[in-house]
Amino acid sequence: MPTVRDLQAMAGEEPITMLTAYDAVTASIVDDAGIDVILVGDSMGNAVLGYEDTLPVTLDEVASRVGAVARGADDALVVADMPFLSFGADEAESVENCGRMLKEEGANAVKLESGPHTVDLTERLADLGIPTMAHLGLTPQSVNQTGYTRQATDREEAEEIISLAREHEAAGAFALVLEHIPANLAEQVTEAVDIPTIGIGAGGDCDGQVLVFTDVVGLSERSPPFAEQFGDVRGEIEGAVGDYVDAVADGDFPGEEHSHTADELDDLY
Ligand code: KIV
Ligand code: NA
Numbered sequence: 001m002p003t004v005r006d007l008q009a010m011a012g013e014e015p016i017t018m019l020t021a022y023d024a025v026t027a028s029i030v031d032d033a034g035i036d037v038i039l040v041g042d043s044m045g046n047a048v049l050g051y052e053d054t055l056p057v058t059l060d061e062v063a064s065r066v067g068a069v070a071r072g073a074d075d076a077l078v079v080a081d082m083p084f085l086s087f088g089a090d091e092a093e094s095v096e097n098c099g100r101m102l103k104e105e106g107a108n109a110v111k112l113e114s115g116p117h118t119v120d121l122t123e124r125l126a127d128l129g130i131p132t133m134a135h136l137g138l139t140p141q142s143v144n145q146t147g148y149t150r151q152a153t154d155r156e157e158a159e160e161i162i163s164l165a166r167e168h169e170a171a172g173a174f175a176l177v178l179e180h181i182p183a184n185l186a187e188q189v190t191e192a193v194d195i196p197t198i199g200i201g202a203g204g205d206c207d208g209q210v211l212v213f214t215d216v217v218g219l220s221e222r223s224p225p226f227a228e229q230f231g232d233v234r235g236e237i238e239g240a241v242g243d244y245v246d247a248v249a250d251g252d253f254p255g256e257e258h259s260h261t262a263d264e265l266d267d268l269y
């Protein structure tokens with residue numbers, strides 16, 4: 001079973017690869033492809049649940065999909081992304097919600113969109129054996145405050161990110177996602193902390209990279225500017241489903257090889 005220590009040993013030695021997945025079949029494919037970390041992201045809200053943003057995603061929705069991914073993945077570290085308001089307001093409730101992901105669903109760690117309010121919680125979770133991945137820069141659960149624009153483009157905000165990164169490292173976070181911040185800031189954060197940094201829209205100097213599965217394989221209708229499409233799965237699905245529809249409409253499916261008769265059922269009617 002992978003541990004957060006295995007991941008930390010990779011930092012600075014070889015790039016860490018992380019990708020989201022939201023179901024068992026995708027998790028098994030991603031895992032077989034050799035991804036180090038599978039994030040069951042609350043990006044499932046936009047990516048597969050049909051919401052406009054991540055705010056409506058519930059703890060039960062994430063839990064169900066964490067369970068599916070954990071059952072589908074053999075080697076990757078499975079990280080449960082804690083949804084909006086499932087953590088941060090009340091410590092006991094936060095601990096219970098995070099713990100459920102490991103105890104009931106089979107996650108190896110949780111991720112929290114981070115800020116000053118997650119430092120003490122990160123420490124408490126570490127004390128209890130729940131590894132926490134921090135997340136700074138663009139944190140989409142705060143879209144109503146920040147929009148989706150690049151964050152920390154001035155010195156004051158950049159210094160705040162560096163100090164929050166250090167505070168979360170000191171509190172016991174095992175890794176840090178940096179989303180949509182200037183590449184030269186991500187590079188300095190990576191130097192400032194010993195825990196691995198995993199970037200998304202944060203340049204090439206982080207210890208690893210993460211993207212959303214549906215963006216990478218070409219399944220998303222819209223992708224952020226920093227994503228890259230490495231395949232055309234939407235096109236593949238459209239082709240397969242179109243062929244199926246045509247085959248049924250034309251009477252070509254099912255064929256002889258798909259049909260079975262039972263002799264004693266002749267002459268029933
Ligand atoms: O929900 C998600 O997919 C994420 C990653 C983009 C880091 O938080
Ligand atoms: Na997320």
